[in-house]
Amino acid sequence: MPLASTLTLALWPPRSPAQRTSSPRMRLANEAETCRRVAAMRAIETADGCGAFSDHLASLFAGEEQLERARAFRALQPNPRDQIDAVSLRCLAVDERVLSACRGEAGIRQVLCLGCGMDSRPHRLDLPGVAWFEVDVPEVIALKEELLRTASPEAAALTVGRVERLGLDLGSELHGLPPALRAAGWEPEVPTLSILEGVAFYLSEASTW
Secondary structure (H helix, E strand, C coil): CCHHHCEEEECCCCCCCCCCCCCCCCCCCCHHHHHHHHHHHHHHHHHHCCCCCCCCCHHHHHCHHHHHHHHHHHHCCCCHHHCCCHHHHHHHHHHHHHHHHHHCCCCCCEEEEECCCCCCHHHCCCEEEEEEEEEECHHHHHHHHHHHHHCCHHHHCCCEEEEEEEECCCCCCHHHHHHHHHHCCCCCCCCEEEEECCCHHHCCHHHCC
């Protein structure tokens, strides 16, 4: 089964051709810091939000610098405990769709998270029968694994069946994704839920499939 035929969940659609960069590489000033900024929003929501969202690894993934920025931003919002920020709301929506796909009639047993960043779902969604594949640029994957090694065994424990993390630039190396996934144990004949959460609009026209 080709990747294009897998079940795809994309909350943020790609930009129009006029808005996209002409370069096949993802245009992020600093991929790792961008990912940590998103984690910081989840961390602040977990600690000081309305109670609808919780991510026990978010603070670790964010780092103190990004946490301070997120706290300052949160302090500017009126009644922060009575609302949920857009990042955490998006995360909740994706959580719901993933759980529904994996626990429901679809019976999804493979999840592919493209541009995974500092996503923590393999450590907090109770899906013991699911193989989880994460893909991001090598620098982000290396940082994520380094941070997880500093976490307690309880915090870093998997709640899915297994995780495979692949360092791959989706903007310039997308052609290498299928063989890399197969080498990591991805089964192309098994239905797969693919997640693109805040990623697709960074890709150029040439880098889409």
